[in-house]
Amino acid sequence: MGKLLLGLLLFAVGVTLTVQAELGLAPWDVLHSAVSQLTGFGFGTASVMTSLAVLLLAMALGTRPGIGTVLNTLLIGAVIEVLLRVGFAGAADQWPWVARLLMLLGGLAVIGIGSALYIGAHLGSGPRDSLMIAVHRRLGVPISLARTITEGSAFALGWLFGGAVGVGTVVSVLLLGPMVQLGFRVLRQTPVRPEP
Template sequence: MSVTWPTTVPGRVVQLLLGLIVTSAGIWLTIRADLGVASWEVLHIALAQRLGIGIGTASIAIGSLLVAIVAALGLFPGIGTILNVLVIGTCLNLLLATPVLASMGTASVAERLGVLVVGIAVFAIGCAIYVGAHLGSGPRDGLMLAIHLRLPLGVGGARVLSEGIGLVIGWSLGGPAGVGTLLFVVAAGPMVALAFRFLGLRPLAETRPVPRAP
């Protein structure tokens, strides 16, 4: 598949917004499947239920808190970080307010599993699109990087720890951890990597070597 992606900053902002909207749709599908959700969504849903607010609103609150924590640790947010918090939370509230797939929780396990798998795939495509815009990491990715820089952990270990924080807190508050959470942990990473290859995007911006002085 050959795709030409924008290189100017305005075009990359549009790409970023498209990716965030697609990511939101993927998260929405995993919530509708009612089989368990991604680690941080477990916390968002638990918080929403406890406070009587929208899941998207809880996502914005937790995302904003993480941005503040990561900034205090020395990693300041970019435009992509701020838009990640606002766009995904807003889109989730709008999607969950619609009746589409609202009765999926009463469907058969096979149907719900199908919706969950599609949701993870859509999430992965959205992640590749918005990360490929190279305009700043999401707040949870920022937490992973902060942990990696502050503790003697590799990126993989930092990712596990950051995801574990959201999952443990969310589960302790009654969030919906389940088989979908496990599937998300196992499948999301490889699916995002596949999406990068399929869409012809790079997770990191290309850097040109600095020419040596004569």
């Protein structure tokens, strides 16, 4: 359980860094902003709606929710909200562009480590990571490619329907999968339990 909670905390810190870099929304957040615009619901409600739809798809592809799924849904958002309110990274919007890019890259690396820890705990992945695991299993592709497929799909749908896109979005699409894969390798975690 400790590995799960540490992973979720690190994931939230990483997301906060990418948001505060202010270089563009991450792919799933591009989709959330599009859903918000299309439905008239707030960004948070759009995120929950998306989470439920993605979780149903992941379950249809064979993944099962667990305690990690519930904690992911409840804790990550709450921690991000607190970190953003207290100005976790300071006045990053006033930093030079290169410093903000480094913040974005650092945030992606922390997300990769957090993902490897909480998924490696095998207590259930969040909706988006459950979909990544389902793609990994179904297509037999590496985690990096499975992550890139899911992030890229969210990005494409969000962009198609008018979500906010920036250079940080493109960087996230290209690098988040490899960062998660690296997190699994460095921490010697496995994305799925080995079959007997």
